[in-house]
Amino acid sequence: MERKIFRSVRAGIVYDPSAIKRTELSSIEKLYSPINVELISFEKLATLTSEDFDILGILGQSALDGSKTFLPNFDCLKIGFSSMETHSGLSRGSLRYLTAAIACLGTRSLNESLRNTVYHFYESLTLPSLLNIDLADVESIARGVGISFNESGDSSEEIISDLPSECYFAKSALLHFTCERHVTLEEVYRISKMISTRKSIGPFISENPNDQIKMYKRIRLKMGLRISEELDRSRADPRISLTGILFGVKF
Secondary structure, X not given: OOOOOOOOOOEEEEXXXXXXXXHHHHHHHHHHHHHOEEEEEHHHHHHOOXXXXXXXXXXXXXXXHHHOOOXXXXXXXXXXXXXXXXXXXXXXXXXXXXXXXXXEOOOXXXXXXXXXXXXXXXXXXXXXXXXXXXXXXXXXXXXXXXXXXXXXXXXHHHHHHOOOHHHHXXXXXEEEXXXXXXXXXXXXHHHHHHHHHOOOOHHHOXXXXXXXXXXXXXXXXXXXXXEOHHHHHXXXXXXXXXXXXXXXXXX
8 A cells, every 4th residue: 555645744633532432533533544633632731742743623612621721831833623513612712722713614513523624624734735725824814713614516606606605704714625636726716716806696795885895805815725536436426525714704
């Protein structure tokens, strides 16, 4: 088997072992191992140092509560992730400890967040791709409270039609595309341009003139693009999958 090549990013995800079942944890570890991301129980942070990581993800409020004592010792990027459910969401006070706190739109559990937004976010950081999101991109854009979303489809038009309205009011964004081999760059750039220029369609056009001015200002955007061999093997899978993380939106 060909040895997988990783980018030089030391990445980890901190979790609360009481919030994830052991069987689920085993499955998640198998998912993240191929992209070279370590899952860490918050209790183990006491034995680690800032030099061990370039980026740490903190999974939910309970993981943050358990790691608050140790997080000041890590001067790497610290990004909190949570589902949209209240019980696992991150409070605004979490920004005392984190660079950014991201709520995963449309997810009902931390497990679901791990398998969607969080996975694709790390995938773009660790695996060499046609285009990569770099740590410098994350550091410059991921500030404060953000939201994430996942959309997939067989055409750029299908993706655009399903974009959440928050795309047209965000001030900055990280976008990661996973595509099958025969998707063209033109299709991908059509989607990213729609978001970056805020040229929204019908449902998102506001009657407020101030909103209309805001919507047509460009946003800061960094994009990653990966060709997935897995998507080539089954035409039941969508041709294009987009994970977006938006900042500067109200929700």
